[in-house]
Structure formats: C-alpha cells, structure tokens
Amino acid sequence: MERERTTAFSEACNAGEPAVAPDGKGDPFAWFASMLPNCLEYAKAAKAEGRPIVGITCEYTPRELIVAAGAVPVCLCGGSADTIPTAERDLPANLCPLVKSTYGYHAEKGNPLLEMADLLVVETTCDGKKKMYELMAESRPVHLLELPQKAEDDAAFEHWAGELRALVAVLAEKLGGSPSQDGIESAIRAMNRERSLRRDLAALMQSDAPPLTGRQLLDCRSIIAGVPVALEQYERTLDMLRAGEARGEMNSGVRVLMTGVPIVRGAERVVDIVEGAGGLVVCMENCTGVKPILDDVAEGTPDPMHAIAEKYFALPCSVMTPNERRQTTLRQLAEEYRPQCVIELIWQACLTYDVESFFIRRLAEEELGIPYLRIETDYSPSDSARIETRVQALFETVRGRSVAETRRG
Amino acid sequence: MICAGIDAGSRTTKIALMGDGDEVLLASAVGEPGACTATQAEELFEKTVAQHQVDRDRIGRVVATGYGRAALQMADTTVTEITCHARGVQFLEPRAATVVEIGGQDSKIILLDGNGGVRDFVMNDRCAAGTGRFLEMVAERLDVGAVGLGELAAGSQKPATINPTCAVFAETEIIGLLSAGAKPQDVAAGVQETVATRMATLAVGRAERPVVFAGGVALIPGMASALSRALACQVEVASAPQLTGAIGAALIACREA
Structure with a gap:
C-alpha cells in the first residue's frame, strides 16, 4: 500500500534529469527538469529549520503573505491521471481532472509536499474546488479565502481585502509568524522579482524564431514561490537562451496562443500534441502561463496589503463575472506574440471556462481574425489521436490561409 | 501523371485515382466494412489499380487521409480528413458552403472558404453518439443492417425520444424503450433524429447553405431528411458521399505533385 501511495509523485519526480552541475554549465533546463525533487529537498530543509509549509492550489492566493509569515508556499495542484480513480471514490466522475487529481493525492497521502503541509490556504473559485476543500478539511487544517466574483465591484474588492487581512491573522495564530509591514514589503519585492524573470522568459517567445518551445517554457516554473535557487535558475536560463538566440538556435512552427485552464506538471499532453503536430505555443494565457505574472504588486506604497489585494483580485479567471479583463489580456497578448491561431483547452466539467469559450471564439474569429479550436479533454490519453487530427486540420487551415494571402498579396 | 488518394477510415477504406492535368476521376473503390488495417488498405489500392488497368508507373503521388493515414507506408504524405473532405466536396458539389460529414467514428461540420479550403470546422469529442458506429450498434440491437435501419425508420409515425449526448446512455435507453414495448421503427427513427440533433448542436447555427452531406452515413435512407429537419x-x-475524403486526398496529391 505504501508503495502505491507514492507512485504518481515519485514518477513525476523521476521523469527529470539530475540537477544542474554546480559550475552552472550544461543544459539550461536541467534544474527545472528535476524541479519536483529540487522543491521537495528545499521544503524538507525549510521544515527542518522550523519554517512551516503552506499548501496552496490557486493563483489568487497571495504568496507574499505566506512568505512574509516565514512560511513556504507550495502549489499542490494535481496533474496525474493515476490518482483520479481513488478520488472518484468520494468525488463525482464528472468533475474537473485537476480537482480530482489534487484530491486523489490527498486521499492516497501520495504527495509528500501535501503531507508536510502545516496549513492549506484555499479559496472559493470554482464550485468543484470549493466543495472538495470541505472533504479535505475533514482531516487537514484548511483556511478558506472567500473570493468575491464581481470583478469590477468596489464592495467585492473591499471584501477580498478583508479576507487577506484575516489571512494574516490566521497565519499568525496557526503558524506563529506575524508578518511586519517591512516583511510584507520585502516579500512583495521578492515575488515581483520572480514574476519579472518569468515574464522575461515568456517574452522570448515574442521573437519570430524563439530560442525555446512552449513546452520548455512551461517546464521553467517552480511549484514553490520564492526559492532562491529557482530565481538564480530563471536568470541563468534567460542568459543561456539569449546567448543561444544570438547563436541562431531557434524554433519555428504555426504560432499558437493557448488559453483556458491551467496545465499543471504531468498534464502537458495537449501542449505536446500541438507542438508535435507542427505548432509552436508562443504564449499561454492561463494560470500556468503568463496570467499570474503579467502584473506586479505595487512596491513602496503606504498600504502594501491593499497593493497585494489589488494585484490578485485583478486576475482574469473565468470564475469572475463579467470577465472582460481576460479578453483585454488576450487582445494585448495577440499583439505581442502574433499568433496564427487560438487553441482553448478546457478540462472536462470546467463549467466556467467552458461557457466563457463562447466569448473567446468570437474574439479570435471576429476580432483577431484567426482560427480558433476548442479542446475539451481530461487527463486520460484515450483521445490523443482525435485531438491530434483536429490540431493538424487547424494547422492545415492556417497554412492554407497564408498561401491564399500570399497569392492575393 | 496520376495522383491517388487513400482514405483509411475507421470502418472502410476508400480509394480515388485522378488524372492530374484535367482533374478527372479515373477510378475509385470502397472496401468492405470492418476493422481496417494498413495491409487491407494497400491491398485494395493494388486491386483497384489492376482492375482499372492503370499504369502503376504513372502514379506520381499518393496522399493518405483518415483515421489510419499514418500507418500507410506507401503514402508520400498525409493530410487530415477535414481538409480532404472539404476539397472533395468542393470538387463534387462546387456550390457547397457547408459539409456535414458523418463517418464511422467521427462526425464533423466543415465550413468552406469558397476555394476548396476550410474556413472553420467542428468535430465530435470522445463520444460516439453522433457517428456511424453508433448507428451500426443500434442496427445490430434491432437486428437489421445500417441500411435496414433507415428502411425501418421510414415506417415510423412517432419517433422515440432518445438522449443525444452519450452513445452508452443512448444504448441503455434503447434497451429500456424496447422492453417497455416501443416499436422498433420508432426507435430506429428516434436514433436517426438524435444523430441529426447532435450534428445540429455541433453546428451551433453556423451551417450555411448549401449544406452537403458526406460520409458513409449519408447512404442510410432517411438520414438526409432527418438532418434537414x-x-x-x-x-x-x-x-x-463515401468517396469525398479519398477524392480530396487525390486532388491535394495533384496540387502537390
């Protein structure tokens, strides 16, 4: 039984290459390839030093407050199909695979990072997650942030700011770390630095011939925020990729803007299908792509708590209503990354992204004037061949259009 | 030179041979329905070439499409069935604006760009509810063939209501209906209606006229009128209707040659 429990996580860990050599030479992606074991080591060391581990499962949860409280924020979103059968003992089958996989790790006690967590800070985003947390709270300490969903409403924002003030009190009470104003300010600067490095990496894809693929960019991400080694690795990867770009190392393909649901570690199948079929994912407007890193928290303001609340409340998740900001963001990204098509990924039973796809299709086809493909799937690979056919047909259409335009032009 | 298209579908292989100068269909073949293998597809190809006394050396280019396209060793290149059906339908019915294609395991709506290309398309996801395989499954349950299903449906006065969202649920529903005494002709008609409804949902009101129906399912009596409704x-x-993919593939081979 013990062996079974750790399978999904250890497989994910073992998928990577050994960590980067201390001289900093070699593959720029090496540290990220073994990001999971690296993060596990980091969390173990932090815990041994007496720093609490705080599990998070959403980009709305402000890492700054957890870091300022002296704790380590660890993302616990599940990307493994293997934990889903266990999850389905308690959860309905017709639920988002990300929610089920995360819960499966919980039920199997299969994610060592979750097992280490002293507290989970979660939020009311989608109904699936919200109700899943109630089940998790039966056996784990969980604090729920109530995220209001009227994105443009002042009272909704005030409520959110209040939830974050309450979180500071909860962190102090449960973990004994009461963050000072200076502590919060320095956490803001550290998180801004991480966001800025990830933004720079993502921006490399704006090139006509980017030095990395969408999948490589997706892998350059740490599930623990603010790990000093990870920040060094972002810098190093940037340097090496810029040098590679200067040497003429480049990628090409049909330029794809991906949008929709997050693609957590282990669930990258559709990105691989897209890039395997001749596409290049130049931008991912989702929670594992640029969505959470486009805006920083304002530094040096008299009220850093307010600044944090503002940054996070502005995230354009489909749980918000109306969610105009997502379309504004997509327009901006289309200008910067010049995609030839939009592919929207929707995890099965993700109702909010599913319904919102109506607007995204309209935006792509009518406003941006590029083809749109919606892919609804889950973590099981059984539909890979069908998805591949649709993606290939999309690219044939894109190429057919550019041939026709060349002839006309 | 002669160009060839092979549509290696999930249930049937289709072959088309075209002269590349004047784009004339020289020969075609439709294989026996069943689980198709690459070997069977290549055998059918050789048989067609021999039967029509086509000079093998004049075949300049072969394009494969369909579910089994990647497995065909003899193909020079592969193109998806979406692009091929669009091209094939435009060749056979130049006025077509929309293609509804229902094959063995896929169903699709393709909006044409007026030049034989694809403007947009939608395809069914995992579920087989709107496909030929689903109709076959029901035909087996009612103890008739796929064509017999259409003939049976023609005798219905009151088509049964069947949930269009899932093939597995639909089969359960059909068993329930039959055991509750529903007439087989009403079930057959209900199934045709449900496949047509499913296609209309996929089209989300975007099907532009003229709409052309392709794929093996178009041969089943009553399906076109169910779809029209x-x-x-x-x-x-x-x-x-069965050959549009193979013809499209052959035409693309001509263009590339």
Missing part, C-alpha cells in the same frame, strides 16, 4: 434547411447528399 434538425438544421432547418435542405441538405443535399454528395454524389459519391
């Missing part, structure tokens, strides 16, 4: 517009069956 569901889409609220006249649906015409392509002149060789």
